[in-house]
Amino acid sequence: MAAAAGSVWNANSWHWEEKSYTKWSKEYLQSHLGGLNLLENVEDFSVKILPTPTxxxxASVSVRKGKTIxxxxxxxxxxFEALVKRPDAAEGSSRKCRGEISVSDVSAESIEDRDYTSSxxxxxxxxxEAEAMSSEERQKALKLVKGKCMDALHASLRKFIKDLQEAESNSERLQADKAQREAELKRMQEAEKEKGEEKKAIAEQQKLRDREMKEEAKQRAAAQPASSPQPTQVEGQGSVWNANSYHWEEKxxxxxxxxxxxxxxxxAELSLLEGSTTLKFFNVKVEGEASNTIRKGKKLVIFDLAIGADWTATARDEAGVFLADSxxxxxxxxxxxxxxDDYQVTVQGDGKVxxxxxxxxxxxxxxxxxxxxxxxKFVEDLRARG
Structure with a gap:
C-alpha cells in the first residue's frame, strides 16, 4: 500500500487523522462507470453502462504513522443497454434490451478478494418491435452480462481502489491543492468585499433614484390631465375615503x-431539452420594494425587485427511466x-459529469x-391590482 499523506498540520502523517472520501468516491464511480463499455462485439453483442449510476x-481514509487505512x-x-447486430438488416442496425446491475458490500478487501455481492x-x-431483442437474445445478453461484463466491471473497481490510494498518497498534489484553495479563497474574499462595497453603493444610488422617480411621478400626475395617462399607468381605484380616486394615494x-x-x-415546473428534463425551484427569496400610486383615477406601478432561487432538474428517457440530475x-x-425587458438573468449549474x-x-x-x-404574467397581475 502507498505511503500516506496527511494534512499539512500532520507532520510525517504521524498522528491519527481520518478524511472523508465519500464525495470523491461517488463522483469518481459515477464519472468512470457511466458510459463504460463492458462488452464490445462479442458474439455480435455489445453492452455499455448508461450515464449516472447511483x-x-x-468512504474514508485514515492515516497513522505514515500508514493508510x-x-x-x-x-x-x-x-445497462445491450445491443445485438442484425445480420439481415442494414449496416449499424441492431436490436437492444436494458437491464440493471447491482453491486453491494464494496470495500477495499472485497474488491481484492472479489467477494462483494453482485447481481x-x-x-x-x-x-x-423491430428494435427489441427476442426472448432468446435477451437471455443470451443477460448471460454475457453476468459473465464477461462482470469481469470488466471488476477491473474498473480495482482501478477505483488504486486511484483512491494514489489520490490520498500524493503529497505534492495535496500541497498544490491546498495552495490553490488558499489562493482561491483569498481571491473570493477580496471579490466579495469589493462586491459588497459595490452593492452598497448601488443600493444607495437606487434608493435615491427611487425617491426622485416617485417625486417626479407625483409632479407628473398632478400636472398632467387625466386624459393623458403615462405608458405604465392603468385604471386604478383608491381607498374609500378617496372619492373618484382623485387624490394622490400610494399603496x-x-x-x-x-x-x-x-x-x-x-x-413552477419547467420543461427543458424537448420535454426530457423537468426543472423545479426551491429556496426562493425575493428582495426589493413595490407600490401602486393612484391620482385622478390613474395608477402608476413602481417596483424594483431581485429574485434568487436554487434549482434542481431531472432527465428521464422516453420510458421514464432516470438518466441524470443536476x-x-x-x-x-x-x-x-x-x-x-432589460433585467439580468444569471444561471449557474453544479454538474460534475x-x-x-x-x-x-x-x-x-x-x-x-x-x-x-x-x-x-406577474407584472400584468401587479398592474391589475387596485
Missing part, C-alpha cells in the same frame, strides 16, 4: 410581490418598472425565455 454508502462501504446500482437482471422498457405592494413571486417560482442557482437582478453538464447548459440557454413568461 452510488450510496461512505481505507474504510469503504459502498453500493452501486447502474443500468444483474433485465428490465422491461417499451421498444418498437405598498412589497409584501404582495414577495409572496406572489415566491409562490409562482416555488410551484442542481444550480438562479439570480434575477435589475427587475424594475424602469427596466421591464457530462450528463449533468448537458442539463446545466440547457438551463442556461432555455431558462431566460421561460422566466420571461413568469415575470410578464
Amino acid at each position: 452510488v450510496t454508502g461512505e 481505507l474504510a469503504i462501504d459502498l453500493a452501486v446500482k447502474m443500468q 444483474a437482471k433485465l428490465i422491461d422498457v417499451p421498444l418498437p 405598498p405592494m412589497t409584501q404582495w410581490c414577495h409572496a406572489t413571486l415566491q409562490e409562482r417560482f416555488a410551484t 442542481r444550480g442557482r438562479l439570480e434575477i437582478s435589475d427587475f424594475s418598472s424602469e427596466t421591464l 457530462p450528463p449533468q453538464h448537458r442539463i446545466d447548459n440547457a438551463a442556461k440557454t432555455e431558462l431566460p425565455e421561460k422566466i420571461k413568461v413568469i415575470l410578464s
Whole structure:
C-alpha cells in the first residue's frame, strides 16, 4: 500500500487523522462507470453502462504513522443497454434490451478478494418491435452480462481502489491543492468585499433614484390631465375615503410581490431539452420594494425587485427511466418598472459529469425565455391590482 499523506498540520502523517472520501468516491464511480463499455462485439453483442449510476454508502481514509487505512462501504446500482447486430438488416442496425446491475458490500478487501455481492437482471422498457431483442437474445445478453461484463466491471473497481490510494498518497498534489484553495479563497474574499462595497453603493444610488422617480411621478400626475395617462399607468381605484380616486394615494405592494413571486417560482415546473428534463425551484427569496400610486383615477406601478432561487432538474428517457440530475442557482437582478425587458438573468449549474453538464447548459440557454413568461404574467397581475 502507498505511503500516506496527511494534512499539512500532520507532520510525517504521524498522528491519527481520518478524511472523508465519500464525495470523491461517488463522483469518481459515477464519472468512470457511466458510459463504460463492458462488452464490445462479442458474439455480435455489445453492452455499455448508461450515464449516472447511483452510488450510496461512505468512504474514508485514515492515516497513522505514515500508514493508510481505507474504510469503504459502498453500493452501486447502474443500468445497462445491450445491443445485438442484425445480420439481415442494414449496416449499424441492431436490436437492444436494458437491464440493471447491482453491486453491494464494496470495500477495499472485497474488491481484492472479489467477494462483494453482485447481481444483474433485465428490465422491461417499451421498444418498437423491430428494435427489441427476442426472448432468446435477451437471455443470451443477460448471460454475457453476468459473465464477461462482470469481469470488466471488476477491473474498473480495482482501478477505483488504486486511484483512491494514489489520490490520498500524493503529497505534492495535496500541497498544490491546498495552495490553490488558499489562493482561491483569498481571491473570493477580496471579490466579495469589493462586491459588497459595490452593492452598497448601488443600493444607495437606487434608493435615491427611487425617491426622485416617485417625486417626479407625483409632479407628473398632478400636472398632467387625466386624459393623458403615462405608458405604465392603468385604471386604478383608491381607498374609500378617496372619492373618484382623485387624490394622490400610494399603496405598498412589497409584501404582495414577495409572496406572489415566491409562490409562482416555488410551484413552477419547467420543461427543458424537448420535454426530457423537468426543472423545479426551491429556496426562493425575493428582495426589493413595490407600490401602486393612484391620482385622478390613474395608477402608476413602481417596483424594483431581485429574485434568487436554487434549482434542481431531472432527465428521464422516453420510458421514464432516470438518466441524470443536476442542481444550480438562479439570480434575477435589475427587475424594475424602469427596466421591464432589460433585467439580468444569471444561471449557474453544479454538474460534475457530462450528463449533468448537458442539463446545466440547457438551463442556461432555455431558462431566460421561460422566466420571461413568469415575470410578464406577474407584472400584468401587479398592474391589475387596485
